[in-house]
Amino acid sequence: MKKFRNLLIVLIVVGLLAASIQVYRRVRAEQRxxxxxxxxxxxxxxxxxxxxxxxxxxxxxxxxxAGTTSIAISEETLGDMLQEGKILLYSGMSLRYSEVNFNNxxxxxxQKIHYYMExxxxxxxxxxxxxxxxxxxADFLRASFQDRFPNLVTEFVSEDLQSYAFxxxxxxxxxxxxxxxxxxxxxxxxxxxxxxxIIPRIQNHEDLSFDEIDRxxxxxxxxxxxxxxxGGVTVLGHDYQDEENEKLAxxxxxxxxxxxxxxxxxxxxxxxxxxxxxxxGIKVLSKKSNYxxxxxxxxxxxxxTRLKYTDLVDQWGRAISQRNVRVIYVRPLDKPEKxxxxxxxDSLLAIREIKDRIEYMGMKLGSAKGLGWVSQNRVLxxxxxxxxxxxxxxxxxxxxxxxxxxxxxxxxxxxxLGLIGATELYGxxxxxxxxxxxxxxxxxxxxxxxxxxxxxxxxxxxxxxxxGKKELKRSKVIYLSVLTxxxxxxxxxxxxxxxxxxxxxxxxxxxLDVFRGVKLSFLLPILFFAFAYVIKCGVYCDEAxxxxxxxxxxxxxxxxxxxxxxxxxxxxxxxxxxxxxxRSGNTLVxxxxxxxxxxxxxxxxxxxxxxxxxxxxAFPVLMFVVYLSTKKQKEFGFLxxxxxxxxxxxxxxxxxxxxxxxxxxxLSTIYSLIFAVIIGSIGIVVIDKVVEYxxxxxxxxxxxxxxxRHK
Numbered sequence: 173m174k175k176f177r178n179l180l181i182v183l184i185v186v187g188l189l190a191a192s193i194q195v196y197r198r199v200r201a202e203q204r205x206x207x208x209x210x211x212x213x214x215x216x217x218x219x220x221x222x223x224x225x226x227x228x229x230x231x232x233x234x235x236x237x238a239g240t241t242s243i244a245i246s247e248e249t250l251g252d253m254l255q256e257g258k259i260l261l262y263s264g265m266s267l268r269y270s271e272v273n274f275n276n277x278x279x280x281x282x283q284k285i286h287y288y289m290e291x292x293x294x295x296x297x298x299x300x301x302x303x304x305x306x307x308x309x310a311d312f313l314r315a316s317f318q319d320r321f322p323n324l325v326t327e328f329v330s331e332d333l334q335s336y337a338f339x340x341x342x343x344x345x346x347x348x349x350x351x352x353x354x355x356x357x358x359x360x361x362x363x364x365x366x367x368x369x370i371i372p373r374i375q376n377h378e379d380l381s382f383d384e385i386d387r388x389x390x391x392x393x394x395x396x397x398x399x400x401x402x403g404g405v406t407v408l409g410h411d412y413q414d415e416e417n418e419k420l421a422x423x424x425x426x427x428x429x430x431x432x433x434x435x436x437x438x439x440x441x442x443x444x445x446x447x448x449x450x451x452x453g454i455k456v457l458s459k460k461s462n463y464x465x466x467x468x469x470x471x472x473x474x475x476x477t478r479l480k481y482t483d484l485v486d487q488w489g490r491a492i493s494q495r496n497v498r499v500i501y502v503r504p505l506d507k508p509e510k511x512x513x514x515x516x517x518d519s520l521l522a523i524r525e526i527k528d529r530i531e532y533m534g535m536k537l538g539s540a541k542g543l544g545w546v547s548q549n550r551v552l553x554x555x556x557x558x559x560x561x562x563x564x565x566x567x568x569x570x571x572x573x574x575x576x577x578x579x580x581x582x583x584x585x586x587x588x589l590g591l592i593g594a595t596e597l598y599g600x601x602x603x604x605x606x607x608x609x610x611x612x613x614x615x616x617x618x619x620x621x622x623x624x625x626x627x628x629x630x631x632x633x634x635x636x637x638x639x640g641k642k643e644l645k646r647s648k649v650i651y652l653s654v655l656t657x658x659x660x661x662x663x664x665x666x667x668x669x670x671x672x673x674x675x676x677x678x679x680x681x682x683x684l685d686v687f688r689g690v691k692l693s694f695l696l697p698i699l700f701f702a703f704a705y706v707i708k709c710g711v712y713c714d715e716a717x718x719x720x721x722x723x724x725x726x727x728x729x730x731x732x733x734x735x736x737x738x739x740x741x742x743x744x745x746x747x748x749x750x751x752x753x754x755r756s757g758n759t760l761v762x763x764x765x766x767x768x769x770x771x772x773x774x775x776x777x778x779x780x781x782x783x784x785x786x787x788x789x790a791f792p793v794l795m796f797v798v799y800l801s802t803k804k805q806k807e808f809g810f811l812x813x814x815x816x817x818x819x820x821x822x823x824x825x826x827x828x829x830x831x832x833x834x835x836x837x838x839l840s841t842i843y844s845l846i847f848a849v850i851i852g853s854i855g856i857v858v859i860d861k862v863v864e865y866x867x868x869x870x871x872x873x874x875x876x877x878x879x880x881r882h883k
Contacts, residue, residue, distance in 0.1 A: 173569055173580060176587075180562040187559015188666050190552040191673030195834055198676040201546045202833045205466070208492060208530045209399065209540040210523060211242040211371050212502045214362065215252075220504055223512050232365035238520045239527030240502065241537055242369040245362050246403060247351030248312075250302060258309050263344050264289065264299030278303055281337045284328045288339070300347050302338045310336035316352035319384050320377045351375030351403060353388075359395040369539055370395060371437075371499075373403040376410055376453075382422060385409065389426050392434055398539045399499065400427075401437045401468055402451060410453030417456050424460025435542040436461060437468035437499050438682055440491060447684060455684050463678035464542035467491075470501035477506050481518040485525045486773040493533060493780050494832050496681060498540040500526060533780050546678045550608075554598040556673050557615050561590045563622045563667075570629055571704055613687060616671045620693035620824050621700075623667025627660040627820045628701035631797060631813055632708045638801045646860055649802060650853050653795040657852070660794065661845060664820045665838075668827030672834055680830040690828045694821050701817050705810060779843060781836040784826060787844035790819025795852030799860070819844075 212235050221231040232243070246252075253259045260278075267286045281303065289296055304310050313336075317325040321340055328337040340347055354372055362370045374388065388408070392400070402408055409419035427434040436457060439450050448455050458465050469491040471484055479487075484505070491497035504519040530537060565587055574580055597603050597611055604611075634656050638644065644652070671687070679685040705711075710719025719725070775782035794816035800809040826837045 173574065176580075176584065177566065177569060180566040183562035184559045184566070184666070187556045187562070188669060190555035190559070191669040194548070194552055194556075194673035194676050195669055198546050198672065198681065199834055201543055201678075202496065202681070202835070205496070205498060205541050205543050206535045207498065207538045207541055208535050209242055209369070209371075209499045210240050210502060210527065210537065211244050211369075211399075211401075211468075211499060212240045212523075213244050213246075214365075215246055216503050220512060220516055224516070229365065232367065234520060235523070236366055238523040239537065240523055241367065241539070242371050242399070243362050243365060243367040244371045244373055244401065244501065245354065245358050246373040247354055247375050248358070249349050249351060250300075251348045253304075253309070258304060258306060259313075260303040261344065261348070262301040262303075264294070264296035264301060264339070266301065267296060278330065278335055278337070280331050281328055281335055285337060285339055288326065288328075294339075294341065298341065298343050300340045300342060300344045302340065303335065305335050307336070312355055313338060313352070319381065320350060320352070320379070321347070322379055350377060354391065356391075359391075363395065369398055371399050371401055372397060373401055374408050375403040376406040376408045378411075380409060380411065380419060382419070385419065385423055385426070389423075389434075393432065397434060399435045399437055399466070401439070401499070401501065405451060407436070407451050407453040407457050409457065417453075417460070420453055420456045421460045424457050424462075428461040428464045433464045433542060435540060436465050437540070438465050438684070440467040440469045440495060440497050440683070446686075455679070458679070458682065458684055462545045463682065464544060465678075465682055466498040466540045466542055467496055467682060468499035468501050469495070469497040470503060473503075473506075476503060477508060479505070479507075481505060481522040482525070484522045485529065486776065488522075488526045489529050489533075489776055492530065492535070493776065493836060494829075495683075496543075496831055496833055543678055543682060546676055546681065548677055550598050550604060553612060553674060554594060556619075556670050557594045557598065557611075558591060560615050560619045560622065560670060561587065561594065563626060564618065567622055567626050567629065570626075571707065609685070612674045613689075616674045616687060616828075617689050617693055619667045619670040619674075620690070620828060621696045623670070624664050624697040624817070624820045624824050625700040625704075627663040628697060628813070628817050629704055629708075630663065631656065631660060631794075631816060631820075632701075632704055635797060635801045635809060635813065636708065638798050640804050641802050644802055646857065649799050649860075650795075650856055653798045653852060653856065654849055656798060657791060657794050657845065657848060660816070660820050661791075661823055661841065664823035665827075665841065667824050668837070671824070671827045672830075675830050683831045687828055687830055690825060693828070694825060697821055698814065698817050701814070705813070709806075709810075781839035781843060783840055783844035783847055784822050786822045787819050787841070788847055790815050790817075790822065791844055791848030792852040792855060794819060795848060795856065796859075799856050803863075 217231050217235065218228055220226075221228050235243075250259065250261055254261045267282060267289070285301060288294070289299070302313060304313065314327065317338060317340070321342065324341045326339045328339070329335070330337075351374070354374070359370060372392065385408075400408075407420070409423045411419055414420075427436060436454075438447060438454055438458065441447070441450060469488065471479065471487060475484075475487075488500050492500070502519070502523060505515045505522070507515055507518075510518070527537060565583065569583065574583065597607060634652075638652065675687055677685075680687065706722060706725055707719065711725050713719050793812050796812050797809060797816060800812055823841055826832070826840060827834075829837070
């Protein structure tokens with residue numbers, strides 16, 4: 173089996189090289205995408221300016237001075253126009269009451285509409301009436317209504333041609349907040365405020381035509397728009413009746429025109445949410461636009477009423493460093509216990525702090541850039557698949573001693589069939605087109621289990637090798653502990669590279685697709701470790717120290733009486749383990765405590781790539797494995813290795829968070845390693861000195877006792 177084992181190691185190394193090429197492509201794409209855009213919502217800050225009797229130009233100056241690069245403008249709605257005094261808005265039922273009659277100012281329009289509704293038997297409970305005296309507003313409404321409510325709008329003009337009314341055959345609640353489009357005036361006003369860029373919030377609507385798409389695109393190019401954030405729950409062009417997604421494909425092609433790209437910002441949520449549920453059509457549009465996308469993050473309205481400005485900065489910073497967010501959408505804080513002026517000042521402080529933090533991260537302020545397409549190579553993916561199969565077989569033959577030729581031949585045949593099957597799946601386009609994503613996720617899942625399991629197996633071999641070797645000096649123990657830690661992390665990191673290589677497509681980085689099963693992959697290697705411990709070290713051994721057969725060990729375990737204290741300890745350990753598993757993966761079931769969050773925020777602020785909490789605990793514990801082995805502390809040694817497995821698993825778990833920049837993932841693990849070496853080395857020295865002190869005291873007491881006995 174030695175030659176076969178060497179072949180497996182070669183395939184693992186080849187797989188690592190292939191994964192490194194894929195990871196390098198991803199890193200290059202992420203490194204090109206290091207410009208962050210801070211955009212303020214014009215409507216929100218305009219309302220504050222009005223409340224404070226502050227000119228909007230002064231508000232704009234304060235925003236740009238703080239570090240805001242862009243301004244977001246939203247489409248006009250009937251509700252906005254009503255609030256601004258541009259229109260009057262009534263339900264059709266208003267005509268039933270003569271005292272309303274549109275304030276007795278528009279009597280002729282009221283009569284015309286009333287006569288029309290009676291003649292055509294229009295249900296007045298399902299209609300909305302819009303009135304304006306401004307001709308330009310009327311022209312804007314007419315054009316918007318033609319696109320958004322075709323064949324549902326009737327126009328009326330007063331006798332003196334000074335007033336205009338529109339009867340919409342839809343209830344007011346269905347039309348009040350529909351986006352009516354952006355006017356040239358909106359763009360001109362935004363341009364005059366002195367921001368670098370304008371980010372329009374474009375809303376989708378039913379019956380969107382290709383001609384309207386062309387008009388929107390030309391307007392965006394006219395005002396040199398670089399980034400778009402779609403408003404509402406659907407992206408522009410999403411249509412349930414458009415089964416072929418022709419509109420989304422048309423928009424994607426236009427927006428990704430080489431040299432004239434318009435970046436689509438994907439709304440990012442702090443919790444693990446399917447982004448397709450946030451805005452329908454985003455996955456298709458992103459694919460059709462060659463992933464010329466970035467991610468935008470904004471605090472929820474409820475958070476703005478309770479967060480401190482420092483908390484807001486921490487959220488923004490975490491989104492940038494850990495979730496590849498490149499557009500920070502700023503809405504003002506609105507804490508009820510503070511005045512409008514105080515909330516504004518806190519909002520500006522938050523912008524200044526995130527600006528400084530962005531620069532501290534080594535990034536720049538400016539116009540965000542789209543991630544673009546990160547290419548995948550099927551040959552490289554196949555080599556990674558070969559390496560994954562190799563680690564599985566290596567794990568098996570290192571766990572069990574296989575001496576019979578018949579079983580060895582069976583292993584060779586199974587491995588050969590696996591290589592042939594993987595080659596066909598990746599080599600035949602039909603299979604790959606249908607099953608490619610599923611295969612990549614499946615192999616990544618296997619890698620996430622096999623590599624940390626192999627690291628656990630190595631840890632057991634280290635334990636057995638140094639068990640009872642008291643002649644080792646303290647410095648030697650520390651050296652071996654550091655070496656063991658580094659080797660375990662390297663094995664786990666190879667698995668992380670495999671996952672990163674298989675799942676480095678843009679859709680994973682932008683979180684448009686998610687790698688699932690991470691909690692299960694966290695659990696299985698630890699169970700494997702427990703099984704391997706029974707085989708390699710044994711819960712029960714013979715007189716020579718050799719582990720008994722598994723069945724005998726299990727029988728002895730079932731016959732062993734358990735004290736209450738051990739039962740309680742087991743319950744506590746299982747509860748702690750359950751919490752750890754629930755907090756791992758791409759979906760969180762439990763949240764961190766306020767103390768832990770404060771510690772995380774502190775590390776993120778100064779280290780950017782903060783060490784993971786589980787690693788800061790588990791890595792130093794791993795360093796005690798060699799020390800406990802030399803002291804023959806079997807029970808403590810098993811607990812130390814079990815905790816160490818959590819840290820090893822966490823390395824893989826970090827790589828499973830695909831949306832996190834891969835350099836940040838690697839740097840985070842390196843920081844954890846550095847802290848572990850320092851803490852673990854000091855801990856070994858302190859514990860060993862304490863043990864020596866008590867041994868010395870025992871010896872002194874024994875001598876004193878002996879002297880007293882002789883006297």
